[in-house]
Amino acid sequence: MELTTIERAPSDAHRALTAEQIAAMCRRAFGESAAVASARELGGGTFNTTYVVSLAPVEERRVILRVAPPGSAALSWDEAALMRRELHVQPYFAALSTLAPRTLAADFTRQIIDRDYVFQTLLPGxxxxxxxxxxxxxxxxxxxxxxxxxxxxxxxxxxxxxxxxxxxxxxxxxxxxxxxxxxxxxxxxxxxxxxxxxxxxxxxxxxxxxxxxxxxxxxxxxxxxxxxxxxxxxxxxxxxxxxxxxxxxxxxxxxxxxxxxxxxxxxxxxxxxxxxxxxxxxxxxxxxxxxxxxxxxxxxxxxxxxxxxxxxxxxxxxxxxxxxxxxxxxxxxxxxxxxx
CATH class of the missing domain: 3.90.1200.10 (Aminoglycoside phosphotransferase (APH), C-terminal lobe)
Known part of the structure; x- marks a missing residue:
């Protein structure tokens, strides 16, 4: 797997993942045969750690992986459980279904990594x-x-x-x-x-x-x-x-x-x-x-x-x-x- 991450300060709420973690998360979401060609961390966000993940072969499928901060991160009341809140309210954005990303898989068990994460469709633009x-x-x-x-x-x-x-x-x-x-x-x-x-x-x-x-x-x-x-x-x-x-x-x-x-x-x-x-x-x-x-x-x-x-x-x-x-x-x- 080709893994590209962004270097951040230790105090940053973002935490980079390892290639092994991303591979395990993809296998859980898409099946044991799922293989990852590359994962590239995206900048611009202020909360979740986000990757564009290319499932092998590269041209077949690209998805977004969003990972919440770890439980040890210093979060305010309005940042707690943001990913769980979003998943709960997502069906109510049905009127924008053609513009909103679709959730492909979500895992809040904390079994693979001690963080919530979701896979979503990659939107154009x-x-x-x-x-x-x-x-x-x-x-x-x-x-x-x-x-x-x-x-x-x-x-x-x-x-x-x-x-x-x-x-x-x-x-x-x-x-x-x-x-x-x-x-x-x-x-x-x-x-x-x-x-x-x-x-x-x-x-x-x-x-x-x-x-x-x-x-x-x-x-x-x-x-x-x-x-x-x-x-x-x-x-x-x-x-x-x-x-x-x-x-x-x-x-x-x-x-x-x-x-x-x-x-x-x-x-x-x-x-x-x-x-x-x-x-x-x-x-x-x-x-x-x-x-x-x-x-x-x-x-x-x-x-x-x-x-x-x-x-x-x-x-x-x-x-x-x-x-x-x-x-x-x-x-x-x-x-x-x-x-x-």
Whole structure:
């Protein structure tokens, strides 16, 4: 087997596999006669260790192998059991079945290696963010329109409870799910030696405005991490098109306006990208702007910043930590102004 790995720091959550381990995993997934021609580790991800595996003969089949961090890795509450959560929620992405990778095999027994792993189909295309600068304005507009339709399709799937998926708790009310996530983030921030004063104050206001959150009565599917780095595109004579939607391991059930996509759209808006974002919203459908929706948006900003801040602190991104602190303070000020 030809094995290509990426050299990483010892503190990195990624852990390379040996050729013997990959061969054993392939035999379990595809049968004792399965032979591996090559395995090449992919970069770009921040959590799982991922390989393109070519089963011999090379031209017959290539698959993706994704391996979760070991149990000894330092993980925050929102990173625990991500692979199991993704497998649980995957059937609910059926509306995107032609764009989402299919799981070929999953093994959570920890018998071959002490880590969860899955084999998935290899999707075509290249990561949108890798080639964004090479696209023409017309190509970019076309892709942002597709992006809006994809987000709308995901959010069009209704669930039966908020929060989740298993093993994350599910709740009958949206406010309970939001407050649960905020409480987890508060503990994680404290564990990362971050000042939690603003987060604690935001939580108290959000708790007092639970009725506003509970105006959201139907749980909708949220991707949880949908941005250009998790969209695969192909460029052809007919123009660029999105051909893959990947890494839905942070998916959960809630208000579509709480999805990570909406948070990034609001925090990265600028005159330069306004035409692109306008095209997204034209395809998605602009939500009504009310006092209640503004209060919820501020609550979701606190919720998303509460996840991003400890991650940035843990990975030594001081600039992102300072930005997160500013954004949390802005969310708190908005919550105070709109307090029910």
């Amino acid at each position: 290249e990561r949108w963010d890798d080639v964004a600068d090479a696209l023409s304005p017309e190509e970019s507009l076309a892709l942002w329109e597709q992006f809006g339709r994809i987000a709308r399709t995901i959010h069009g799937t209704a669930g039966s409870a908020f929060g989740g998926p298993f093993p994350v708790p599910e709740f009958p009310a949206w406010s309970e799910a939001v407050l649960y996530r905020l409480a987890c983030s508060l503990r994680t921030m404290a564990g990362a030696s971050l000042d939690v004063t603003d987060m604690a104050a935001a939580i108290e206001i959000i708790r007092g405005g639970a009725a506003v959150l509970d105006e959201i009565r139907e749980p909708r599917l949220l991707h949880g991490d949908l941005w250009l780095f998790n969209l695969l595109i192909e460029r052809g004579a007919g123009g660029p098109r999105v051909v893959g939607v990947i890494d839905a391991d942070r998916a959960f059930w809630g208000d579509p306006m709480a999805d990570w996509t909406m948070f990034v759209l609001s925090k990265s808006a600028s005159p330069a990208n306004r035409p692109l974002y306008d095209r997204f919203w034209e395809a998605y459908g602009r939500p009504p702007q009310t006092r209640a929706s503004a209060f919820r948006a501020a609550a979701y900003e606190a919720m998303n910043v509460g996840i991003a801040l400890p991650w940035a602190a843990r990975h030594g991104h001081g600039d992102l930590v300072e930005r997160g602190k500013r954004e949390l303070r802005e969310a708190l000020e908005t919550l105070r102004r709109l307090r029910p």
